[in-house]
Amino acid sequence: MRTFSWRGALLLCFLLAFAAPILTAENVLRLEMTTTTEDSGPLKFLLPAFEKTKGMKLRTTIGGMGQMLKFARNGDVDTVLTHSRSDEEKLIEDGFGIARFDVMYNDFVIVLPKEDPARIRGLTDAKIALGKIMQAQATFVSRADESGTHRAEQRLWREAGFTPQGSWYLRTGSGMGEVFANERGGYTLTDRGTLVQQRKNLELELLLPGEPKIPNQYGVIAINPKKYPYVNANGAARFVDWIVSLKGQRHIAEYKIDGQQPFFPNAKLR
Amino acid sequence: MNIWEATREAFALLFSGNAELWRIIFISLRVSLTALLIATPCAILLGYGLATFRFHGRRALVVVLQSMLSFPTVVVGLILYLLFTRRGPLGDFHLLFTQDAMIIGQAIIAFPVLAAFTLAAVQGADGRIRETALSLGASNWRAALTTLREVRFGVMAGVFNGFGRVISEVGCSMMVGGNIADVTRNIPTAIALETSKGEFAQGIALGVVLIAVALGVNIALSVVQGSGGLKS
Numbered sequence: 407m408r409t410f411s412w413r414g415a416l417l418l419c420f421l422l423a424f425a426a427p428i429l430t431a432e433n434v435l436r437l438e439m440t441t442t443t444e445d446s447g448p449l450k451f452l453l454p455a456f457e458k459t460k461g462m463k464l465r466t467t468i469g470g471m472g473q474m475l476k477f478a479r480n481g482d483v484d485t486v487l488t489h490s491r492s493d494e495e496k497l498i499e500d501g502f503g504i505a506r507f508d509v510m511y512n513d514f515v516i517v518l519p520k521e522d523p524a525r526i527r528g529l530t531d532a533k534i535a536l537g538k539i540m541q542a543q544a545t546f547v548s549r550a551d552e553s554g555t556h557r558a559e560q561r562l563w564r565e566a567g568f569t570p571q572g573s574w575y576l577r578t579g580s581g582m583g584e585v586f587a588n589e590r591g592g593y594t595l596t597d598r599g600t601l602v603q604q605r606k607n608l609e610l611e612l613l614l615p616g617e618p619k620i621p622n623q624y625g626v627i628a629i630n631p632k633k634y635p636y637v638n639a640n641g642a643a644r645f646v647d648w649i650v651s652l653k654g655q656r657h658i659a660e661y662k663i664d665g666q667q668p669f670f671p672n673a674k675l676r
Numbered sequence: 677m678n679i680w681e682a683t684r685e686a687f688a689l690l691f692s693g694n695a696e697l698w699r700i701i702f703i704s705l706r707v708s709l710t711a712l713l714i715a716t717p718c719a720i721l722l723g724y725g726l727a728t729f730r731f732h733g734r735r736a737l738v739v740v741l742q743s744m745l746s747f748p749t750v751v752v753g754l755i756l757y758l759l760f761t762r763r764g765p766l767g768d769f770h771l772l773f774t775q776d777a778m779i780i781g782q783a784i785i786a787f788p789v790l791a792a793f794t795l796a797a798v799q800g801a802d803g804r805i806r807e808t809a810l811s812l813g814a815s816n817w818r819a820a821l822t823t824l825r826e827v828r829f830g831v832m833a834g835v836f837n838g839f840g841r842v843i844s845e846v847g848c849s850m851m852v853g854g855n856i857a858d859v860t861r862n863i864p865t866a867i868a869l870e871t872s873k874g875e876f877a878q879g880i881a882l883g884v885v886l887i888a889v890a891l892g893v894n895i896a897l898s899v900v901q902g903s904g905g906l907k908s
Contacts, residue, residue: 470872579869
């Protein structure tokens with residue numbers, strides 16, 4: 407009787423070869439970012455620079471804001487880079503994150519279709535622009551996905567004193583607000599980073615925002631090892647330290663797309 | 677949150693009589709069933725033809741058809757997007773982000789499944805069914821109908837499979853439908869949205885809803901399928 411199967415052994419080796427990278431995952435840092443962060447490009451310049459200087463491997467998860475916060479609360483990641491301050495502060499308050507640091511910012515802008523049915527071209531106050539859009543019942547595309555961008559949009563409507571409702575207010579849960587606005591000749595809110603990145607594919611104009619700007623602040627948080635002892639607390643601390651350091655901040659400032667700077671570093675240097 | 681809480685919330689949602697939920701279910705059913713209705717006749721015809729007639733390039737066609745089963749749904753969505761976008765060749769029809777676009781996408785996704793299953797069913801059938809029908813004076817069409825009636829269990833298996841693929845498909849619906857609330861949001865894209873929002877319980881609840889809907893449709897379809905037992 408044969409007790410050793412060559413074919414089985416071969417299959418096992420094959421499977422192990424795929425599993426190997428997982429088994430040898432030392433010095434791996436699990437970072438999560440929201441879709442918007444990924445859309446606007448920091449993955450491509452910031453993260454390789456960190457990997458090179460610190461000799462660590464980053465494993466980056468991208469997803470919607472809510473999902474990322476849930477992962478953070480469940481200890482599925484080591485560190486978080488997002489752009490919704492209230493949610494981030496809640497994470498610290500509930501003990502899941504150690505501390506939150508400002509990293510960089512840009513601003514949200516309203517983009518308008520060429521036809522501009524609500525006649526907001528030339529306006530500088532976003533709240534007045536929203537009022538005109540609502541009055542004209544012109545298509546406004548909302549991300550409606552509780553992302554950082556959606557939160558900012560909701561805040562803006564609230565501060566402007568309007569409750570958008572009706573068939574002109576399109577709630578798309580697809581994370582493609584700009585594409586939608588482009589297709590439907592509608593208005594939408596997006597962050598400057600994403601817009602700079604996607605500009606070439608779109609026929610949208612930009613509402614030049616005056617003061618006050620609609621701020622889009624990014625923050626970084628390391629997950630608390632007291633809640634989840636298995637998180638890579640050491641690696642997370644190194645990442646946080648690096649990204650708010652002069653070196654990390656300089657990388658952010660130097661990144662340009664078509665000559666435009668999508669992010670402005672604003673960590674309080676220590 | 678654990679899986680039990682999520683499941684409990686799922687059932688709470690199901691029995692809450694939520695209007696938006698029913699709208700989502702209705703859109704899912706309307707899109708998927710219409711897509712099947714469009715794709716099935718052509719697909720069955722192709723499957724039957726491939727199984728019955730011998731012609732040059734038949735093998736190649738069969739291989740292509742069977743490879744199409746692996747076509748990623750999001751790629752179908754991407755191709756349709758490029759066709760339907762305002763600047764695309766079919767941009768003037770304003771199909772993007774409509775239910776019609778979703779129906780077209782799902783019909784394309786279901787087509788190879790339906791055709792491949794019909795092909796397998798007819799190929800496996802006794803060739804004498806057709807010969808007998810023809811010798812009794814049936815036309816080619818009539819003989820085809822007789823054969824397909826005989827192998828309807830296998831063909832219907834294809835319909836079940838095609839339905840399963842389109843009712844649970846996210847990539848294409850998201851891409852060409854755009855997941856607009858009350859317009860193009862079906863169950864799978866709603867699940868994707870709830871997941872990205874971190875509302876995992878809602879996601880599971882909608883998953884349970886999807887399975888319940890599929891069960892209902894499959895029970896209805898199985899009446900057509902018949903028992904499939906050996907005939908005496």
